[in-house]
Amino acid sequence: MQENGWNTFEIGTILRPFEGPTPDVTAIQPEDRSYSKSNSFSVSVADWRIEKPLFNKEHCIDCQFCWIYCPDMSIISRDKKMIGIDFDHCKGCGICVEVCPTTPKALLMFPEQKDEETALSEWPEKDKKEPKEI
Numbered sequence: 742m743q744e745n746g747w748n749t750f751e752i753g754t755i756l757r758p759f760e761g762p763t764p765d766v767t768a769i770q771p772e773d774r775s776y777s778k779s780n781s782f783s784v785s786v787a788d789w790r791i792e793k794p795l796f797n798k799e800h801c802i803d804c805q806f807c808w809i810y811c812p813d814m815s816i817i818s819r820d821k822k823m824i825g826i827d828f829d830h831c832k833g834c835g836i837c838v839e840v841c842p843t844t845p846k847a848l849l850m851f852p853e854q855k856d857e858e859t860a861l862s863e864w865p866e867k868d869k870k871e872p873k874e875i
């Protein structure tokens with residue numbers, strides 16, 4: 742990812758989303774598209790975050806709410822399965838965590854420095870129901 746910011750473009754610059762001829766981009770996965778240098782996808786904004794969402798697959802029901810509501814298209818989903826977060830573009834807004842409907846949530850916010858393994862070990866547990874007495 743480049744270190745360009747929006748203030749590096751001169752006034753009047755024409756911003757083009759893709760390099761060269763534009764095929765049907767909807768048929769190509771975002772990471773395989775030939776973005777231009779002035780496309781916001783080409784610029785990492787990871788250093789804007791102070792908190793990040795982390796994903797616990799064990800609790801995910803693949804409802805896709807996080808994918809629908811993320812304002813930065815930073816939820817990675819393939820074949821309607823949530824597979825992770827694009828940390829080059831996630832800005833840490835927490836909307837995906839707010840809309841995640843499971844208990845406990847499959848996405849939770851953690852400090853940016855927290856490593857995934859520690860976060861997963863601290864995840865709230867699912868309520869275990871007591872077996873019914875007969």
Ligand code: SF4
Binds near residue numbers: 814815826830832834
């Ligand atoms: S924290 Fe915000 S930007 Fe990051 S994945 Fe969640 S909804 Fe998207």
Ligand code: SF4
Binds near residue numbers: 801802804808837847
């Ligand atoms: S909102 Fe939660 S349960 Fe639904 S796909 Fe995203 S992580 Fe999984």
